[in-house]
Amino acid sequence: MIRVMIAEDQALLREALTALIGLETDIELVGAAADGEEAHRLIRQHEPDVVLTDIEMPGMTGLELAALMKREQRKTRILIVTTFDRPGYLRRALESGVAGYLLKDGPSTALAEAVRKVAAGERVISPELAHQAWSEDDPLSDRERKLLRLAEAGLDSGAIAEETGLARGTVRNYLHAAISKLGAGNRIEAARLAREKGWL
Template identity: 50%
Template sequence: MKVIVAEDQGMLRGALSALLGLEKDIEVVGQAENGEQAIALIESLDPDICVMDIEMPKMTGLDVAERLKERKHPCRVVILTTFSRAGYFQRAMRAGVCGFLLKDSPIDELVAALRKVYSGGRAVSPELALTFWEAENPLTEREREVLKLAAGGLSAGDIGKQLYLSAGTVRNYLSEAIQKLEAKNRIDAIGIAEKNGWLV
């Protein structure tokens, strides 16, 4: 199988590529240090799988997965992350990601996951799977939007202007979000939502 490794940390990218290259059935055909590079390499080299970090400059791993899905590109995506956030996982599943693993997983686990994905399966780190399925995002799309803008420091009035809503309606959405997240206030609600990856 032909694999591309996309990871912004050079040392990790090199080590991962070298370890995967030791496997007889895996050929690392390219390395990318950001999401834009990953897209370009995937389109020019046509790999079977791209092993990708979530947090990368220019485009995140999830942005890349969504772009590939839009373009109906056959390259399968396996996400490697240090972030065990439910929101990331849910967005990854919607983007058609085939694997979701923690960066500190043993290399054997990654290799086994790649083989499973290559043969048409899906692979999720066992310690992540249960947590993720249980932690559903309670926020509606509009509540998420309002909270995300509030996280950027905008007032209810400014958020209203951006979303064509009255300041009172914005405050209602914020109040709903605070209640659903069992938060003390707006700042607390933003912190809870960000920690769970629900504002991505």
């Protein structure tokens, strides 16, 4: 019997996944959490074989949860189930040590199958994504990413400078580097491109 836990903040999807798992005879649901911290607590309590989780959750993301499993040397393996099909997300997920990455777009039959494979120690990646796993490197530095996020929120160079303690000219310089690396025409387009790739 494979012991599974669900961590998903959308109640409807969480309970629907519960219903789907309930249809399988060789998989047992041992808990369901609505946020990352509750998930961590329940994992320590039940020590499931596999945790189905979204990436974005209140409290703790699915990726942080995966990193935590590694740090605490648990055998519990993380299977990400998400809508985000951006290359950067998959890359970051794999680097966090997740055992699988499924898209919510995929057929539900893939879910139980993926749980079985992950429980057996295999690594599972949505076929739609497998080819783009190592597609393109994030060329942005931490500084560029941070300033790009502020620019995306609508702050002008002066406000970003104040926020970060940099000079206005320096802010423009970093944004110029980001714009140039991404092949964009301005900071707005640069932010959009970076977000599409999953780099923000």
